[in-house]
Amino acid sequence: MDHATIEKYAAPVPRYTSYPTAPHFTTDVNNATYESWVEALGDGDRLSLYVHIPFCDRLCWFCGCNTKQTLKYAPVKAYMKRVHKEIEMVAAKVKPGAKVTAVHLGGGSPTLLEADDLILLGQKMREAFTFADDAEISVEIDPSDVTPSKIEGMVGFGITRASIGVQDFSEKVQEAINRPQSFEITRDVVNALRDAGVKSVNLDVLYGLPFQTTERLMDTVEKTVSLQPDRIALFGYAHVPWMKTHQKMIDEAELPGTIERFEHAVLAGDRLAEAGYDRIGFDHFALPTDSMAKAAADGTLRRNFQGYTVDNSDALIGFGGSAIGQTSAGYVQNVVATGQYQAAIDKGDLAIAKGFELADVDRARGWVIEKLMCDFAFSKSELEEKFGDLAGPILDEAGYVAAADQDAFIVNTDDQFGLTEQGKLFVRAIAAKFDTYFGKGTARHSKAV
Numbered sequence: 001m002d003h004a005t006i007e008k009y010a011a012p013v014p015r016y017t018s019y020p021t022a023p024h025f026t027t028d029v030n031n032a033t034y035e036s037w038v039e040a041l042g043d044g045d046r047l048s049l050y051v052h053i054p055f056c057d058r059l060c061w062f063c064g065c066n067t068k069q070t071l072k073y074a075p076v077k078a079y080m081k082r083v084h085k086e087i088e089m090v091a092a093k094v095k096p097g098a099k100v101t102a103v104h105l106g107g108g109s110p111t112l113l114e115a116d117d118l119i120l121l122g123q124k125m126r127e128a129f130t131f132a133d134d135a136e137i138s139v140e141i142d143p144s145d146v147t148p149s150k151i152e153g154m155v156g157f158g159i160t161r162a163s164i165g166v167q168d169f170s171e172k173v174q175e176a177i178n179r180p181q182s183f184e185i186t187r188d189v190v191n192a193l194r195d196a197g198v199k200s201v202n203l204d205v206l207y208g209l210p211f212q213t214t215e216r217l218m219d220t221v222e223k224t225v226s227l228q229p230d231r232i233a234l235f236g237y238a239h240v241p242w243m244k245t246h247q248k249m250i251d252e253a254e255l256p257g258t259i260e261r262f263e264h265a266v267l268a269g270d271r272l273a274e275a276g277y278d279r280i281g282f283d284h285f286a287l288p289t290d291s292m293a294k295a296a297a298d299g300t301l302r303r304n305f306q307g308y309t310v311d312n313s314d315a316l317i318g319f320g321g322s323a324i325g326q327t328s329a330g331y332v333q334n335v336v337a338t339g340q341y342q343a344a345i346d347k348g349d350l351a352i353a354k355g356f357e358l359a360d361v362d363r364a365r366g367w368v369i370e371k372l373m374c375d376f377a378f379s380k381s382e383l384e385e386k387f388g389d390l391a392g393p394i395l396d397e398a399g400y401v402a403a404a405d406q407d408a409f410i411v412n413t414d415d416q417f418g419l420t421e422q423g424k425l426f427v428r429a430i431a432a433k434f435d436t437y438f439g440k441g442t443a444r445h446s447k448a449v
Contacts, residue, residue: 001422003259005407009426010258012445013438015238016373016428017305018331019366020356020437022324029332029355035093037329041315043097046132048313049125050305051083052320053107054338057145061249062167062177062209064238066322066336067108079320079338080117082345084124086319089350091128100131102311104138105157111145115153122157136160136311138202143189144181151196161200162193164229168209169220176210176254183223190227200290203229207264208237208447210254214264221268225275231292232277232285233307234268236261238446262449266425281374282427284308301374308374321351330357364390365434372431377418394434401433425449 014021041047052066055076059069070076103125113121125131138161139154154162168174169183190201203224207217224232239255241247256264269279277285278293280301286293295301295310302309304316305324318325321341324333332355335341344351358366364387371378380398384391402412409423409430419427428448432438 001262006262006449007258009429010262010447010449011429013428013432013448014435014445016369016431016435017303017307018324018326019369019435020362021435022331022333023441024437025331025333025354025356027354029330029352029357031350031352033330033355033357034325034332034350034352037327037332038090038093038315038317040329041094041098041327043095045095045098045314046101046312047094047098047129048102048104048304048311048316049100049129050104050106050316050318050323050325051110051121051125052318052323052334053079053105053110053113054321055079055112056107056109056142057112058178059246060167060177060179061246062179062206062237063246064240064244065106065108068338073114075338076112077117079342080113080121082342083121083320085345086351087124087128089345089348090317090319094129096130098130100125100129100135101313102136102138102309103158104140104306106140106306109142109145110139111141111150111154113150113153115149115156118150118153119156138163140165141189141193142181143186146189146192148192151192154193154198155196159193159198161202162190162198163202163204164189165204166220166224167204167206168212168216169223170212170216172211173209173216176250178249187227190229200231201227201229202231202233203227204233204235205268206235206237207268208239208256208261210250212256212264214267217264217268218271221271225272230287230290231280232272234265234272234283234285236265236283236447236449240446258447258449261447262425265449281308282424296374299375303370303373328358331355360387361390363387364394365436368394368434369431372419372427372434376424376427377416380415380417397434401430 054067055070056067137158139159141162141164143164166186167179174180205220205224239247272285273279278288280286280292280296291310302311316326321334321338322336332352334351335353341351368378380395398417402410409420411418411420419430
């Protein structure tokens, strides 16, 4: 592909883990709004729970998460007490027939939690909510934090899927992002988790990192494949130092350029496909036997704040500082600062800082964008069936977008708007054309490749 085309479609756009995206959340949505949304959940609704642990014992300079470094455990212990209380407060407003089908423990570094606190968190959640027998319980893992005791704690928490950050196995790259982590440590943690009965393992690899050459990236890919994970996420590093000031520790002069990033993504993706992984969306790969590959094949793949998912819950409930939640009515986000979060919970209040109440037109456009991000296509008749007259303007826009396509990225038929194989590489940029909020306000985004 010619460089001019790559540069044109690489302009910064959202990653579309929601629609509208988080920069458009407002303080119009508050505690009272969220309480009414939670109380309106159905008695048989499926719930997904997310708990945010905003602490790390070392700050990785590439990180885009809401987290902070701590070398003392006391602040973590105090924070978890408030999380327990928030769980109780929200659960009291949920109808008893609602059932938890998925849990995700993210951060920060959830594996910073001591084993007893992991087990206690699981107990608090099960006391407050009814869990489905087959609920998926996933934990984000920093292998450097893992000990035999913590594996016991994760098992006690109920872990069924482990998500392990790899980033890059090159010592040169690791030094540049402050993330020392040998292949051997990672391998040993993967093996220990499997020995403990964890059946699903996901590994995260990053491209676009400082000092990352083709040789270094492909060596990381080969080592990752050798561990035979069920899923692999191949993320492009999002350099956003205006949002995450610790990223200023990374020398921008050592970052790969747009063309090199694109070539790295394609090479790594092709190698994973050769190794037997199915392509899932624009940055995930899964073995054909994995539930994510099956969801992609049957059209039930979803996208939420954790990225691509098989979670088909009716509502996502977030706990902890900066945690984001979602119901059919809209989105909410807790206050980011841990001190403010804890103060709100201590007062007996929820800690909602902002959110977005969805209109029907937002739901229609969000459905189109999610379909493009997950399936690279959407059905025009299904859009009309779901959203009636709201489909008309969107279909008109689809026609304009297709007519303006000079790169053979779009296939526009009587009943489907879809992307070609080349067009799939730039799905974020094409999805943004259906986003009426994009370009409004002061939000800045990472590159689309």
